Structure formats: structure tokens, C-alpha cells
Amino acid sequence: MRTLAIAFIVLLVHLSAAGQTFQALVQSVADAPDSASKSRIVQTYLARTPSPIVDDSTVTFLYAGYARAVSVPCELNGWDPAAGPMTRLDGTNLFFRTDSLAPDARLEYKLWVDSTWMFDPRNPRRAAGGLGENSDIGMPRYVQAVDSRFTPGIRRGRIDTLRVESGKLGHAVPVYVYVPPGPVRGARFPVLYVTDGGDYLTLGRLDVILDNLIAAKKIAPLLAVFIDPRSATPAGEPKDYRMTEYAPSDAFLDFLESELAPMVEKRFNASDLAEHRVILGASLGGIEATYAVLRRPSFISNCAAQSPAYFYGDSTVIALANQPGAQGRYVYISTGSLKDTEVEATLVAKALQKNGAHVTFEVEHEGHNWTNWRARLPKILETFFPRK
Numbered sequence: 001m002r003t004l005a006i007a008f009i010v011l012l013v014h015l016s017a018a019g020q021t022f023q024a025l026v027q028s029v030a031d032a033p034d035s036a037s038k039s040r041i042v043q044t045y046l047a048r049t050p051s052p053i054v055d056d057s058t059v060t061f062l063y064a065g066y067a068r069a070v071s072v073p074c075e076l077n078g079w080d081p082a083a084g085p086m087t088r089l090d091g092t093n094l095f096f097r098t099d100s101l102a103p104d105a106r107l108e109y110k111l112w113v114d115s116t117w118m119f120d121p122r123n124p125r126r127a128a129g130g131l132g133e134n135s136d137i138g139m140p141r142y143v144q145a146v147d148s149r150f151t152p153g154i155r156r157g158r159i160d161t162l163r164v165e166s167g168k169l170g171h172a173v174p175v176y177v178y179v180p181p182g183p184v185r186g187a188r189f190p191v192l193y194v195t196d197g198g199d200y201l202t203l204g205r206l207d208v209i210l211d212n213l214i215a216a217k218k219i220a221p222l223l224a225v226f227i228d229p230r231s232a233t234p235a236g237e238p239k240d241y242r243m244t245e246y247a248p249s250d251a252f253l254d255f256l257e258s259e260l261a262p263m264v265e266k267r268f269n270a271s272d273l274a275e276h277r278v279i280l281g282a283s284l285g286g287i288e289a290t291y292a293v294l295r296r297p298s299f300i301s302n303c304a305a306q307s308p309a310y311f312y313g314d315s316t317v318i319a320l321a322n323q324p325g326a327q328g329r330y331v332y333i334s335t336g337s338l339k340d341t342e343v344e345a346t347l348v349a350k351a352l353q354k355n356g357a358h359v360t361f362e363v364e365h366e367g368h369n370w371t372n373w374r375a376r377l378p379k380i381l382e383t384f385f386p387r388k
Contacts, residue, residue: 022053022060022098025042025045025089028041029042029089029090029091032091035091038091038092042089042093046062046094046122050122051120051122052120052122052137054137054138054140055140056103057100057103057139058099058100059098059099060097060098061086061096061097061109061111062094062095062122063094063096063113063120063121063122064093064094064095065093065113067093067095067113067114068114069085069113070085070088070095070111070112070113070114071083071084071085071086071097071111071112072084072097072109072110072111072112073109073110073117074107074108074109074110075108075109075338075339075340075366075367075369076099076101076107076109076338079110081112084097085097101365103139103140104141104143104365105138105139105142105337105338105366106136106137106139106142106365106366106372107137107338107366108129108135108136108367108369109134109135109137110135111135119134119135120135123135123137127369127370127371128203128370129203129369129370130199130370136371139365144375145374145375145378147209147212147213147378148208148209148374148377149212150208151211151215154211155181155182155211155215156181157178157179157180157181157207157210157211158179158181159176159177159178160176160179160268161175161176161177162174162176162177162263164263166259168251168252168255168258168259169241169252169255170234171231171232171239172231172232173228173231174198174228174231175197175226175227175228175260176197176201176226176228177223177224177225177226177264177267177268178210178224178225178226179223179268180214180221180222180223181211181214181221187271188269188270188271188272188276189221189222189223189268189269189270189271190220190222190223190271190276190278190385191222191223191224191261191271191276191277191278192222192223192224192225192278192279192381193225193261193277193278193279193300194206194224194225194227194280195227195229195242195279195281195282195285195288195289196228196229196242196281197226197227197228198226198230199282199370200226200280200282201226203370203374204370204373204374204377205374206226206377207224209374209377209378209381210222210224210381213378213381213382217387218378218381218387219381219382219385219386219387220385220386220387223264223268225260225264227256227260229242229245229246230242242284242285243284245288246281246284246287246288247287247312247313248287248288248295248313248316248317249291250295252288253288253291253292253295253299256279256292256299257296257299261277261299274297274299274300274301275301277300277301277302278300278303278304279293279300279302279303279304280304280380281304281306281308282305282307282308282370282373283306283307283308283309283341283368284309284312285305285306286305286306286308286309286310286333287305287308287309287310287313287317289304289308290305290310290321290331290348291317291320293329293330293331294321294326297329301329301330302329302331302384303329304331304332304334304380304383304384305331305332305333305345306373307334307336307340307341307345307368307372308333308335308341308344308345308348309344310345310347310348311341311344317348318344318347318348318351321347321348321351321352321355322351322355323355324355324356326357327355327356328356329356329357329358330357330358330384331349331358331359331360332360332380332384333348333349333359333360333362334361334362334364334380335362335364336363336364336365336366336368336369336372337363337366338365338367338368339367340366341368342363346363349361360383364376
């Protein structure tokens with residue numbers, strides 16, 4: 001027993017001298033004389049080491065527990081458990097996997113343990129999304145956005161709730177209108193029309209971002225019209241219409257131009273000029289936003305598309321973007337590089353720029369998720385609604 005104890009102490013000294021790197025752990029476990037020593041080395045390492053282990057351009061995921069198979073489904077592998085298997089460290093119950101990431105990347109992931117999906121129990125960080133929360137990790141040069149946090153003591157806008165009975169769409173549409181704080185003076189407000197409006201309020205926290213930027217005098221006061229695709233059928237049954245109305249859809253544009261915009265302009269002192277209107281959307285909503293400025297430039301000439309899925313809907317927007325005559329359109333397109341819409345977004349951005357549109361195009365080392373989209377919102381707002 002004394003020999004084993006001395007060997008264990010020597011191994012711990014070796015591990016400490018190696019800077020407690022994961023590679024040192026692997027070697028120390030390999031050198032350990034028995035399973036009890038291996039277990040103690042792993043337990044000591046885990047007690048001292050945050051997880052996942054992040055280096056400049058790699059991340060190592062860890063899972064300690066009795067299991068037959070463990071993997072890391074994540075944005076890197078399209079959330080496929082079979083594509084992210086973890087390896088068991090010989091003689092222990094520690095599983096690990098190392099992936100390469102850009103130094104400024106952020107990644108959302110889960111663990112898959114014997115066919116059970118779970119958060120990483122060693123990582124307290126969570127990211128909210130449309131399908132629930134995921135574990136997430138930021139690389140060393142990733143900078144977390146702070147503009148979506150409440151700023152105490154500032155004046156806040158109000159949210160008015162409307163229910164618009166649409167003849168163009170054949171159902172009622174929930175609409176939420178953000179009215180900026182302060183008295184109305186001078187010219188009419190510019191307007192931001194937001195697809196997936198409920199998600200941009202709850203997950204994007206766009207109303208909070210608007211309050212913060214207006215108070216900091218980084219943007220001009222504006223109206224934001226949040227249009228939610230979740231409503232009810234004429235028979236009263238709940239339904240999500242986004243798959244048809246953002247696909248892209250002329251009926252949605254008819255609703256926007258001939259039903260919603262006139263109502264907003266009458267009730268809320270909104271501008272009726274195309275150059276004062278912007279439409280914003282993510283994923284399918286990004287398709288419809290781009291489609292709007294290509295199909296109805298006399299009505300709306302500015303759009304922001306986040307991770308736009310342009311291959312959807314028979315690539316209609318890609319075909320339109322390749323047609324000449326895009327002058328006068330101002331288009332902001334952003335996408336992630338982690339299994340996001342980078343390929344089709346790049347095609348559309350280049351085509352629109354070639355055909356005369358003013359294009360801002362950005363690729364971030366993130367995935368198709370609300371944390372990515374929320375972080376881009378301040379720049380989008382400052383681009384289209386600068387403080388004069």
C-alpha cells in the first residue's frame with residue numbers, strides 16, 4: 001500500500017508540473033499502476049479543472065460517469081450524436097472529445113449519454129433558443145454582447161398589442177408595436193417591421209436593446225412593429241403560419257403593404273416612405289425580409305436578414321438577387337460559420353452587390369441561434385437608424 005501511495009504522489013507532482021493540461025492527465029493515467037490510482041488522478045484533475053477545457057483554438061469536452069456511449073451533438077456536427085462520439089479514457093469512467101474552433105467562436109451543444117440528451121453537468125452556462133436551452137461555450141476571444149441587459153434608470157418605450165384581422169392572409173395576426181419613450185416631435189418615425197415578432201421580443205430582447213440604444217443616443221427614436229406568425233385558424237385552432245408566410249410569400253407582403261402599414265401609419269405617426277422602412281428577419285424570416293425589398297422596393301427598400309435560409313422555397317431569393325436592377329436597396333446580411341447559412345448568404349450578398357445594392361455582409365464564428373442573432377441587433381439598428 002505504501003508503494004502505491006508513493007506512486008500516486010509522484011504522479012500528482014508530474015501532473016502539476018505539466019500545468020495540469022489534459023495531455024498530462026492522459027499520460028498520468030496511462031502511467032498509473034492500477035484502477036484505483038487512475039480514478040484518484042481523474043477525480044483530482046476534475047476538481048481543479050473547469051470544463052469544457054478551452055485553449056486558443058480547441059475545446060475539450062469532458063463527461064465523468066458510468067455509460068456505454070457518450071457523444072457531443074452540437075452546431076459543429078449538425079446536432080448528430082453519431083457525428084460527435086466521445087472517447088473513454090482507458091481504465092476510467094472519464095469520456096472526452098476535442099474539437100477545433102476559431103479563437104473568437106461560440107458554440108452551443110448538449111451531451112448525449114446512452115441515448116439521453118442532457119446539459120453538460122460541469123458547465124453552468126446556458127443559451128436560450130427557439131427549441132429550448134443548450135449548454136454553450138465561448139472561446140478565448142469571444143466577446144459577449146451586453147446591449148440586451150436592462151439599463152437601470154433610463155426611460156423605456158411602451159408595447160401596444162394589436163390583433164389585425166387580415167383578409168390577405170385569411171386569419172388574425174398578433175402584432176406588437178414598440179413606441180419609443182418621450183414626446184412625439186417633428187417628422188414621422190421611421191419603422192422597423194420584424195418577422196417572428198414574439199421571438200424577437202422574448203429571445204432577441206429587441207425592445208430592451210431599443211431602449212438602451214435610444215437612451216444612449218446611439219440611434220434615432222423609431223417604431224418597431226413585431227409581427228408574430230403564431231395565431232389561430234378561422235376555426236379557432238392554434239397554428240404557426242411561418243412555414244408558408246415566410247417561404248417566401250407575396251400574400252404576406254400584401255398584408256404588410258395594404259393592411260398593416262396603413263394602420264401603423266394612422267395610429268402611431270409612422271413614416272410612409274420606403275426609405276424609412278426596414279424589415280428584419282432570421283432564418284425563414286430572413287428570406288421574407290430580403291424578398292420584400294426585391295419584390296416591393298417602392299414600399300420598403302431596406303432589410304436585415306440574419307442567417308437567411310435562401311435555399312428554401314426553390315431558391316427564389318437567389319434567383320431574384322441575380323437579376324439586374326437592385327439599385328436603391330440597402331441590405332444587411334449576417335450568418336454564422338458553424339453549420340449555418342454561410343453558403344447561400346454569400347451567394348446572395350455577392351449577387352446583390354454586383355447588381356447595385358448597398359450590402360453589408362458579415363460572417364460570425366457562431367451557429368444558427370438566438371444568441372448569435374441578438375448580438376448582431378445593435379449594429380443592425382445603428383446601421384439603419386443612425387442618430388443625426
